[in-house]
Amino acid sequence: MQAINTFNQSFEQYMQQHPFKAEPLELYEPIDYILQLGGKRMRPLMLLMSYALFNDDYEKALPAAYAIEIFHNFSLVHDDIMDQAPLRRGKPTVHEKWNVNTGILSGDVMLVYAYEYLLKLENLTRLPEIIKIFNRFAIEVCEGQQMDMNFERCTHVTIEEYLKMIELKTSVLLAGAMKIGGIIADADGKDLHHLYEIGRNIGLAFQIQDDYLDTFGDPAKFGKKVGGDIAQNKKTYLIIKALEIADTDNKAKLQMLISNNTMQEAEKIQTVTQLLHDLGIPELANNKKLDYQEIAYAHLEAIDVAPKRKVALKAIADYLLNRDI
Amino acid sequence: MQAINTFNQSFEQYMQQHPFKAEPLELYEPIDYILQLGGKRMRPLMLLMSYALFNDDYEKALPAAYAIEIFHNFSLVHDDIMDQAPLRRGKPTVHEKWNVNTGILSGDVMLVYAYEYLLKLENLTRLPEIIKIFNRFAIEVCEGQQMDMNFERCTHVTIEEYLKMIELKTSVLLAGAMKIGGIIADADGKDLHHLYEIGRNIGLAFQIQDDYLDTFGDPAKFGKKVGGDIAQNKKTYLIIKALEIADTDNKAKLQMLISNNTMQEAEKIQTVTQLLHDLGIPELANNKKLDYQEIAYAHLEAIDVAPKRKVALKAIADYLLNRDI
Numbered sequence: 001m002q003a004i005n006t007f008n009q010s011f012e013q014y015m016q017q018h019p020f021k022a023e024p025l026e027l028y029e030p031i032d033y034i035l036q037l038g039g040k041r042m043r044p045l046m047l048l049m050s051y052a053l054f055n056d057d058y059e060k061a062l063p064a065a066y067a068i069e070i071f072h073n074f075s076l077v078h079d080d081i082m083d084q085a086p087l088r089r090g091k092p093t094v095h096e097k098w099n100v101n102t103g104i105l106s107g108d109v110m111l112v113y114a115y116e117y118l119l120k121l122e123n124l125t126r127l128p129e130i131i132k133i134f135n136r137f138a139i140e141v142c143e144g145q146q147m148d149m150n151f152e153r154c155t156h157v158t159i160e161e162y163l164k165m166i167e168l169k170t171s172v173l174l175a176g177a178m179k180i181g182g183i184i185a186d187a188d189g190k191d192l193h194h195l196y197e198i199g200r201n202i203g204l205a206f207q208i209q210d211d212y213l214d215t216f217g218d219p220a221k222f223g224k225k226v227g228g229d230i231a232q233n234k235k236t237y238l239i240i241k242a243l244e245i246a247d248t249d250n251k252a253k254l255q256m257l258i259s260n261n262t263m264q265e266a267e268k269i270q271t272v273t274q275l276l277h278d279l280g281i282p283e284l285a286n287n288k289k290l291d292y293q294e295i296a297y298a299h300l301e302a303i304d305v306a307p308k309r310k311v312a313l314k315a316i317a318d319y320l321l322n323r324d325i
Numbered sequence: 326m327q328a329i330n331t332f333n334q335s336f337e338q339y340m341q342q343h344p345f346k347a348e349p350l351e352l353y354e355p356i357d358y359i360l361q362l363g364g365k366r367m368r369p370l371m372l373l374m375s376y377a378l379f380n381d382d383y384e385k386a387l388p389a390a391y392a393i394e395i396f397h398n399f400s401l402v403h404d405d406i407m408d409q410a411p412l413r414r415g416k417p418t419v420h421e422k423w424n425v426n427t428g429i430l431s432g433d434v435m436l437v438y439a440y441e442y443l444l445k446l447e448n449l450t451r452l453p454e455i456i457k458i459f460n461r462f463a464i465e466v467c468e469g470q471q472m473d474m475n476f477e478r479c480t481h482v483t484i485e486e487y488l489k490m491i492e493l494k495t496s497v498l499l500a501g502a503m504k505i506g507g508i509i510a511d512a513d514g515k516d517l518h519h520l521y522e523i524g525r526n527i528g529l530a531f532q533i534q535d536d537y538l539d540t541f542g543d544p545a546k547f548g549k550k551v552g553g554d555i556a557q558n559k560k561t562y563l564i565i566k567a568l569e570i571a572d573t574d575n576k577a578k579l580q581m582l583i584s585n586n587t588m589q590e591a592e593k594i595q596t597v598t599q600l601l602h603d604l605g606i607p608e609l610a611n612n613k614k615l616d617y618q619e620i621a622y623a624h625l626e627a628i629d630v631a632p633k634r635k636v637a638l639k640a641i642a643d644y645l646l647n648r649d650i
Contacts, residue, residue, distance in 0.1 A: 027471040078433060082426040101407040101474065104429060108403060109467040111436055116460045119453055128449045131456070135441045142434040146352040149426065 003312040004319065007048045007058065011041055014062045015069070020113075030094045030106040031113075034073045037089045042320060043177045044069045046202075049312045050181030050195050053305050060122055061184045064130070067117035068177045071134075074110035075141055077103050082149065111138075126183050133183070137176035144168030151235055162240050163204065171203025194299040198313070201299070205292035205321050211236040212285045215273055227269035233258050237288070239272075242279050250275065293321050328637040329644065332373045332383065336366055339387045340394070345438075355419045355431040356438075359398045362414045367645060368502045369394045371527075374637045375506030375520050378630050385447055386509045389455070392442035393502045396459075399435035400466055402428050407474065436463075451508050458508070462501035469493030476560055487565050488529065496528025519624040523638070526624070530617035530646050536561040537610045540598055552594035558583050562613070563606050564597075571604055618646050 020031040044065035051061040079085075080093040081103045087093060095103035118130055147165040151157050178199040182192045213222055214229040215238055229236050235258075242254055257263070257272050276282070296317065300310060345356040369390035376386040404410075405418040406428045412418060420428035443455055472490040476482050503524040507517045538547055539554040540563055554561050560583075567579055582588070582597050601607070621642065625635060 024468060024471045024475060026475060027468060078429055082429060100425075104403055104407060105467055105471055105474075108433075108436065109464055111433065112460050112463040112467070115440060115456060116464070119457055119460070124453045127453055127456075128444055131440060131452075132444055135437050135444070138437040139434055139441070142430055142437070143349060143352060146349045146430060149430075150349060150351060 003315045004045065007045050007052075007312060008041060010059060010062065011044050011048065011065055011069075014066060018066060026098075026102065027106055027109060030077070030098055030102055031073075031110055033097065034077055034088070034094055035069070037091055039089065040320075041069060042316065043072055043174055045316060046174060046199065046313065047177040047181035049316065050178040051185045052312060053303060053309050054182070054185035054187055054191075061181055063117045063120035064180050064184060065177075067114045067134070068173070068180070070110050070117065071114040071138065072173065074107045074114065075145070077107040077110070079145060081107075082145070121184060123184075126186070129183055130180050133176045133179050137172040140168040140172045144170070144172075154235075157235050157240055159237075159240055159244055162235070162237060166207040166237075167200065167204060170207050171200045174203040175199030191303050194303050197299040198296045198317075201292040201296035202317055202320065205289045205296065208237050208285055208289045208292070209321060211238055212282065212289070215276065216282050227265075227273065230258075230269045230272045231265050233261075238276055238281050238285055241284055242276055242281050245284075246279055250279065289321070293317075328640045329370065332370050332377075332637060333366065335384060335387065336369050336373065336390055336394075339391060343391060343442075351423075351427065352431055352434060355402070355423055355427055356398075356435055358422070359402055359413070359419055360394070362416055364414065365645075366394060367641070368397055368499055370641060371499060371524065371638065372502040372506035374641065375503040376510045377637060378628060378634050379507070379510035379512055379516075386506055388442045388445035389505050389509060390502075392439045392459070393498070393505070395435050395442065396439040396463065397498065399432050399439065400470070402432040402435070404470060406432075407470070446509060448509075451511070454508055455505050458501045458504050462497040465493040465497045469495070469497075479560075482560050482565055484562075484565055484569055487560070487562060491532040491562075492525065492529060495532050496525045499528040500524035516628050519628050522624040523621045523642075526617040526621035527642055527645065530614045530621065533562050533610055533614045533617070534646060536563055537607065537614070540601065541607050552590075552598065555583075555594045555597045556590050558586075563601055563610055566609055567601055567604050567606050570609075575600065575604065614646070618642075 015035065020028040020035075022028045047065045047068055048058045048061050052058040076088060077094045080088055081095045081100055085093050086096050091097075093103070094106060098106075115131070115134070118127065118134065121127070121130075144165055144167070147161070148169055151161075151165065175196045176199070178195040179192050182195040187195070211229065213226075214224070214236065215227060217226050219226045229238075239254070239258060243251055246254060254272070254275060257268060257275070260268065263271075297314075300313060300317070303310070340360065345353040345360075347353045372390045372393055373383045373386050377383040401413060402419045405413055406420045406425055410418050411421050416422075418428070419431060423431075440456070440459070443452070443459065446452070446455075469490055469492070472486070473494055476486075476490065500521045501524070503520040504517050507520040512520070536554065538551075539549070539561070540552060542551050544551045554563075564579070564583060568576055571579060579597070579600060582593060582600070585593065588596075622639075625638060625642070628635070
């Protein structure tokens with residue numbers, strides 16, 4: 001964890017030094033609010049660590065790390081409006097604390113500020129490449145959110161469609177952040193490819209782990225209520241995989257359960273969880289997660305720098321992907 | 326008008342060649358819809374004409390012109406949600422035709438595509454400068470929208486505050502578009518300053534003319550219903566100026582009228598219009614418009630290129646600023 005803490009402290013300090021205190025207050029206060037709600041800062045930290053694979057002075061990449069964090073929080077503010085979510089990290093969402101218009105407009109200006117922070121990099125020689133990558137994941141994150149909203153109205157979602165959706169909504173941002181870190185360090189095309197694939201595969205593994213923990217996690221460690229996805233009829237990896245492999249009877253039973261809104265919640269969670277267990281879903285999900293994790297680690301292995309330079313990235317990947325599964 | 330038509334045809338052709346036909350359709354269809362609703366395309370055309378002051382091959386600036394038009398339409402989509410506007414150019418707004426979530430998300434991805442089109446410029450040497458200008462007006466447009474929303478809840482707005490708001494919400498985008506056109510043509514700092522000031526002052530003159538026409542325009546030529554601003558109690562240049570110069574009695578009368586929601590609409594429009602007439606507001610507004618117009622023309626004059634190169638910009642400025650006032 002020591003390896004992670006150094007980056008984390010630098011990043012938090014940079015954020016504190018660059019607040020959004022400006023007029024009109026109605027526009028900027030919500031930005032400081034959402035950015036101060038916390039979170040793991042996993043995207044900016046992994047950008048900094050990607051830079052630090054090649055050079056010591058990772059402080060040079062701080063403006064880009066902040067750009068990524070601002071972008072991520074912009075997407076949270078707008079997604080929370082679309083999903084009508086009342087809480088984010090246990091606190092009221094921006095549109096709840098203020099109103100929907102504030103959420104829209106403060107989100108918009110955050111997206112612009114993300115680009116503005118990219119301009120604060122010391123060396124702008126490779127700016128077109130950086131913006132190209134930034135645009136790509138920004139577009140893909142929107143496409144992923146659209147797919148996610150479409151899935152709510154779909155009766156049938158395939159595993160491929162689900163994996164594509166989480167790749168767009170979650171993984172490409174981490175992948176792009178790591179690649180940008182590499183570009184700022186002037187890494188070559190081969191290493192940039194490895195960085196992208198590390199981020200993409202860690203993102204996929206993390207999301208499947210997230211689905212797993214929501215149903216099978218240890219309530220004492222999970223932080224959120226276990227079974228929330230089932231209670232909300234969410235089409236997670238677990239449910240989609242179960243529908244794919246179940247026989248006709250179990251499939252019908254599961255279909256009935258996930259479209260049932262009258263059953264008592266605790267009973268529904270228990271029944272679905274048991275059915276998923278019986279179908280061997282925990283192991284299948286864990287194996288799928290491990291597949292992605294292994295690919296990520298192989299790409300990290302393939303980057304041609306001294307092993308000690310990889311310690312921080314390895315530590316954060318272990319931390320993210322070994323949460324009680 | 327011939328001078329304008331050439332640019333217009335090139336721009337419309339470029340737009341047709343670069344549609345947003347892509348998956349997921351739910352995300353991209355609304356973008357083609359809003360972009361095809363039309364409009365004067367004044368911002369992209371003035372960007373192209375700014376480039377053409379210095380070089381003939383204005384086609385090189387088309388990607389940036391499109392970026393500006395995409396940005397402008399992004400701001401319309403989000404503003405229409407915030408203002409709960411049902412119609413745009415006589416057609417349903419995006420959030421009306423689809424829904425609010427679609428308006429938010431399609432708007433977001435449009436903002437990203439604006440940056441993406443800036444990357445399609447042939448020469449990216451001055452990209453950091455271009456993005457700096459783009460970010461500045463993008464931030465200011467959001468700040469202007471926030472000020473505009475704040476004004477609705479304010480009892481007192483000064484002329485200075487109003488002019489600042491319309492500068493941010495309208496003028497800086499035109500100013501920035503023209504400056505970007507100049508940068509692509511590799512113009513020097515002095516000429517870039519002139520271009521910015523031309524756009525800024527034309528924008529201010531245009532907005533005051535817009536306020537004027539909404540109340541004093543010829544119904545046959547105006548296109549929209551004359552008196553709409555008065556009916557909606559909007560704090561326009563005319564009303565704010567009237568409140569500033571009126572004596573105590575007239576001020577009280579006007580305050581009463583613009584906060585009255587029970588009076589019969591036609592009577593209210595007629596009474597307020599007459600009061601504005603009596604206070605000499607039409608002449609004051611026209612003079613203010615002419616002040617900005619003159620400054621804009623002086624900056625155009627000051628650009629050191631052959632007069633024939635300025636024909637198109639002069640023609641569009643005349644067209645925009647001599648609408649029946």
